[in-house]
Every structure is written in C-alpha cells, then in structure tokens.
Amino acid sequence: MPLIKHGAEIANDWTFVPDGAVLPETGKVSVSLARFLALKRGQENGPLPDGVRLGPADDPAELEPYLPELQLIEVDFPKYTDGRGYSQAQLLRRRFGYAGELRAVGHVLRDQVFYMHRSGFDAYETRRATVSEVTEALAELTVAYQPAASGPRVAFRKRHGA
Amino acid sequence: MYRYDQFDARLVAERVEQFRGQVARRLAGTLTEDEFKPLRLQNGVYLQLHAYMLRIAIPYGQLSPRQLRRLGEIARDYDRGFGHFTTRQNIQFNWVALKDIPEVLEKLAEVEMHAIQTSGNCIRNTTTDHFAGAAQDELLDPRPWCEIIRQWSTFHPEFAFLPRKFKIAVTAAEHDRAAIRVHDVGLHIRERNGEVGFEVWVGGGQGRTPVIATLVNAFVPERQILDYLEASMRVYNRYGRRDNKYKARIKILVTELGEAEYIRQVEEEFAAQREGEKIDLPRAEIDRIHSYFTPPALAAKLAVSKHFESAKVADPAFARWARVNLHPHKAAGYTSVTVSLKPQGIAPGDATDTQMELVADLAEQLGHGDIRVSHAQNLILPHVALDDVPELYKALDAAGLGAANESRITDMIVCPGLDFCNLANARSIPVAQAVQAVFADPAYEEDIGKLHINVSGCINACGHHHVGHIGILGVDKKGEEFYQILLGGRADEKAALGEIVGPGLRAEDVPGAIHRVVEYYRAQRTSPDEKFIDALERIGHQPFQEALYAAD
Numbered sequence: 158m159p160l161i162k163h164g165a166e167i168a169n170d171w172t173f174v175p176d177g178a179v180l181p182e183t184g185k186v187s188v189s190l191a192r193f194l195a196l197k198r199g200q201e202n203g204p205l206p207d208g209v210r211l212g213p214a215d216d217p218a219e220l221e222p223y224l225p226e227l228q229l230i231e232v233d234f235p236k237y238t239d240g241r242g243y244s245q246a247q248l249l250r251r252r253f254g255y256a257g258e259l260r261a262v263g264h265v266l267r268d269q270v271f272y273m274h275r276s277g278f279d280a281y282e283t284r285r286a287t288v289s290e291v292t293e294a295l296a297e298l299t300v301a302y303q304p305a306a307s308g309p310r311v312a313f314r315k316r317h318g319a
Numbered sequence: 320m321y322r323y324d325q326f327d328a329r330l331v332a333e334r335v336e337q338f339r340g341q342v343a344r345r346l347a348g349t350l351t352e353d354e355f356k357p358l359r360l361q362n363g364v365y366l367q368l369h370a371y372m373l374r375i376a377i378p379y380g381q382l383s384p385r386q387l388r389r390l391g392e393i394a395r396d397y398d399r400g401f402g403h404f405t406t407r408q409n410i411q412f413n414w415v416a417l418k419d420i421p422e423v424l425e426k427l428a429e430v431e432m433h434a435i436q437t438s439g440n441c442i443r444n445t446t447t448d449h450f451a452g453a454a455q456d457e458l459l460d461p462r463p464w465c466e467i468i469r470q471w472s473t474f475h476p477e478f479a480f481l482p483r484k485f486k487i488a489v490t491a492a493e494h495d496r497a498a499i500r501v502h503d504v505g506l507h508i509r510e511r512n513g514e515v516g517f518e519v520w521v522g523g524g525q526g527r528t529p530v531i532a533t534l535v536n537a538f539v540p541e542r543q544i545l546d547y548l549e550a551s552m553r554v555y556n557r558y559g560r561r562d563n564k565y566k567a568r569i570k571i572l573v574t575e576l577g578e579a580e581y582i583r584q585v586e587e588e589f590a591a592q593r594e595g596e597k598i599d600l601p602r603a604e605i606d607r608i609h610s611y612f613t614p615p616a617l618a619a620k621l622a623v624s625k626h627f628e629s630a631k632v633a634d635p636a637f638a639r640w641a642r643v644n645l646h647p648h649k650a651a652g653y654t655s656v657t658v659s660l661k662p663q664g665i666a667p668g669d670a671t672d673t674q675m676e677l678v679a680d681l682a683e684q685l686g687h688g689d690i691r692v693s694h695a696q697n698l699i700l701p702h703v704a705l706d707d708v709p710e711l712y713k714a715l716d717a718a719g720l721g722a723a724n725e726s727r728i729t730d731m732i733v734c735p736g737l738d739f740c741n742l743a744n745a746r747s748i749p750v751a752q753a754v755q756a757v758f759a760d761p762a763y764e765e766d767i768g769k770l771h772i773n774v775s776g777c778i779n780a781c782g783h784h785h786v787g788h789i790g791i792l793g794v795d796k797k798g799e800e801f802y803q804i805l806l807g808g809r810a811d812e813k814a815a816l817g818e819i820v821g822p823g824l825r826a827e828d829v830p831g832a833i834h835r836v837v838e839y840y841r842a843q844r845t846s847p848d849e850k851f852i853d854a855l856e857r858i859g860h861q862p863f864q865e866a867l868y869a870a871d
Binding site: 237238239240241243244247251252266268269271272273275276297298299300301302303304305308312313314315316317 | 326334354358471476477479556557592593595601603607
C-alpha cells in the first residue's frame, strides 16, 4: 500500500505489531493504544514503541501525557464511512498539541484525504490512490469556513483581514 | 438576502469542478458505485427507482427571483418540466441524467446555489421559519444565524462522515413554524438581559423511532453557539451508534445514554475546549452577515387597504383565499402570502417550470424580490403590500396557484412514495389526492379550519406522519398497500407524536374514514374557533377512533 506524506510517496519503515505478537527489540514499531498503555504502566514488559495505532473507539485523551515521546500516531479507518477518526485527529492536534506524524491507515480513499488533511493528518496509507491523485484531491477546495487543525486559513479571518 | 462574496463563489465553483471529476471517474469506471455513493450523496445525487435524482439546497428556504427562474429553467431543460419542493425547504428534480449534473451545478453556481450536503451522513440544509424577517411574532430575524450555521457546517472536516444524517432548524418566534423539536438540533433564539442566545434542543426526530427533542441548554450566548454545536456534535460523532443505520441518529444516543448523561458529556466537552479551539467568530463577521438581512424598504402604508377591502367584497373566492393564505406582517399595510402548491390533483409540492417563472416575476413586481419555500412544501412571498394582493391573486389563480388552503386539510405534507422512491412500501400521492377530493369544496374546507394531514409511504417518515394532526402511514401487508392512521401529532411549540389508532385501512377506505373523523370534530367543537387538534386534546382520542372505524 502506498504511503503518501507531504506530496510524495515515501517508504514505510514502520511496522504495526498486533496485540499478542512479540515486540521486536529494535526498529520503528506501533502498537494498539491498550498495549501501549499496558507497557507504559508496567502491566506488560517489553521495549516501549514510539508509535501507537488508534482504533475508532479509542480515546485520544489517554495518550495526552505521552505525546511528546511519540513519533507516530496511526488512526485506523476500518471503513471510510466511519468518521470517528476525524474527531480523534482534531483532538490530538488542536487540544493536545501533538506535533508528530499523524497517519491515516485502513480504508483511506482519494476523496477523503481533503477532510483528513484538514483534521490534522499529514500522512496517508491509501488502498490505491496515487501521489498525484492525493495531491489533486488536497488542492480541490481552497476555501475553509471553519477553523480546523490544518488547511486554508478560515474565510471569516481573511474577510476581516486578521 | 445573503450574497456570495469571493470566498463563497470560489468554494462553490471549486465544488462544481470537484464533482465533475468524480462523475467522470465514475463514468470511466475508476470509482466503484460503492465508493461513488457517499460522494454523490454529499452532493444531493440519489439513485431512485427510475433515474438519478438531484436535490438542490435552498438555504433556510430563501430564493431570489433570479434563482427561482433558474430552477424553472433547469426543470424545463434537464427534467420533465417540473420540480418538487421538499420538507427541508429544498427542491429536487427526479429525472436528471448523471452526465448532465455537473452542468446543472454550474448553472446553479451562476446564481449562487449548490447541492452541497443535501444528502449523506453530514449536516444538511439548515431550515427556519418561512415567515422569517416578516412575521409579527418573531423576536428577531433568524436567517443571519442560519447563514452563519450554513457556512460553519459546509465541508466541516470533522462532521462529513457522521453516524447518520444531521438536521438543524432555527426559530425565533414563540409559535414554532420550523418544527425544531423534531430535529437533531433545534435552536430557539432568545434574549436574556439584552444578550442574544439560543435555547438548544437535541435529539428530536421522526423516522422509525420518533422522539421529541430534549432541552440541553436553556441559553447559549450567540458568541458561543458554534462552539456549543461542535461540542454537541463531537459527542455524537464519537459515541453515536454505527452498527445499525436505524439506530444511528443522535436521538438514539440521547435516549440510550439518558438525557442527563448526554447533557453532562456535552457540557464536559464544551468546558474542555481550549482557547485555540474556540471558533471565536469575529463580531465584524456576525455584523457582516446580519447586514445582508436588513428588512426591505417598505413604503409606509395605512393598516387598512381600501383596494384590498373592496376586492374582497367583489370576489368571494378572493376573500376566502385572503382569509386563509395571508399571514400577519410586521409592517402595517403588508402581509405574507402563501402560494399553495397543493391544488387538487397535483403531487403536493410540485411546481412546473412556468409556475416557477411566474412566481419569480410576481415576487419581483409585487414582493420585494423575496421568495421562501416552507417545510410544508409551499412557496411564500413574505413582503406584499395589501394594495397589491388582489392583482397578485389574479395572476396566481390564472396559473393554477390560487388554492385557498394554507394549513388546511388539503395542504398536506406528502412524501413521493412508491411512485418515485425505492424505500417506500406504499404509494402516498394517490391516497393524498383521494383525501383531497373529499374536501374539494373550498367553503367546507374553510369551515373545518386548521388541520394538518401528513402522509408517508413508509416508516422512514419523510412525509412527517408522526407530527400530522392526522397522520397517514403506508405499509405493505403481503404485497397489498395498507394505511395506518395516527391522531394527535403536532410539530409546533407543543410538539407531540401522533398515536396509531388501530388496524390499517385499505387505500379506498382512507378518504371516508378521514371524512368521518372530521365530521365528528365538526359536531363536537365548542365553536368554529376550536381547532381540530385542540378538540382532540380536550375530548381524547377514543371517540375519534370510533368515528374513524364506524361503517358509513
């Protein structure tokens, strides 16, 4: 699956390790929120990963204390129609100030990346969209009516020169 | 009315191009129908029984003559010469070819219109009082706030894939003509110590599980309302059910959590918003939007128009129409006129291309260029001088638009039903027309007084049968259409859900049954001033139910 970040296709050097599978000692690894918290709290022993993958029902507030140490948060969209990941992204970026990579994974399609970008995602692991399609999708709408994590400056600020 | 500035115009133009690309990819086969579906739905394109249907947004139901003319033109050039006004104050065309839709959207963009978010699991067209800005009983004009909400909700990145569709209605009058208590969010504009704010109702709705909304907050100051809406919707987006589309509306979340818990979660989310998350709409922007809605310059008139009074004396049909279809205006000597789209024998809410053009012309000549669509599927000219009403009536009546039935028994809300819709179980339009025929005598209808009949062809309730004083619900029983009758619903400030009275009736028995109920009411009312719904509430449903099932 192509991984697209900042307008270019990049190599994916991260591995998601499912719950129950052995954690490698080295390398870039993401795990589920539950496993990350268990490792943090010493309920499970093992190397501490730098990446977390959120499922749609996960509460990003649980990650807030650990955000400065995380390099990657993946938000899983099991179906493109499940919009919970947009709220998770807005919370991570706007409320908790997360500055690392925020990657949409799962059922990520060309026509959702505009909303994802505005919600704060900066990387997309897509099923089959190409770099040019993603770039094109991000450029389709250049006006924003409401503040969000990213994207064009909101129209009501531009209107009043602020 | 609101006019696009460069930002609004650019966004709508970009949207047309975006959708053109999506249609091209669909027609080329690179987008599957399944992937295309949410994209076309968010642009109002449905796949119906016979063809694609295009639903066009009419924000809070307001149209300029130029816009209505353009809709007439689209009806003629791309449909079969008519359009259908909806209960969301929108219009839909049932016979537009998919390949033509980008072109239609371009023609709409030229007159500052679009089809954005008229369908799909996103925030839909915000609706309001169709007499907004004209009604005597309003606190202030709700349209500026509807426009603010329209902009805020357009392409909102967080709320484009909600569990289910989301409808917001706003009123500023004590008598609620916007049905706010049967909306996902209903807002009632209030004033407290000189400050404008909103009463926030959440979780009302119709459909399979009708619910009257919960009062979530009695006063949210205007500067905070968008933040409060974001908090209310974020709780819904995160915790609303997604496992079953029939349990996915916000009303189910509120019911399952319990009112108190839902309110607690919204208040917690609202309180958690940090400074940088606040929308903080500048006062200058609030004022800018309000400036588009200054009242029209109405020449001073006497409260009584001699011309109007003598026309009534001369023509009893006009006098009746004037008694029924006019609504009190703020300004002396003016009135708000309902142009009924419910004449006998027409699909309720339908208008032809030439009718649309005529109403546009009349609005320009006699109506200060303002037209509204009501959620009851009629057109309104909100600002007409009483002096001009006789001339207006003549022109309307000559075009088949002179029905004197506003809020009367033949002014029914009716969904398209099995004739058009692939969700329906039964036909709605023919049964509505059969009921209309019973009350075809205008004098009889006027004597009955205000009475709302709402008809839906299935339990999805697009015809609002739950909140009709009399509701008619089409059901399918082993391949045969039956109609269940409900009594006692209402959508106003005393919102209530109708109750099913008993076994369903065959289509041919519905008109007679309704007639018996109406006759029972006429016999029992304390005076002609006691409305059907008030008599029903005073007497109780039982005798009405007996009348309904009594043999002739």
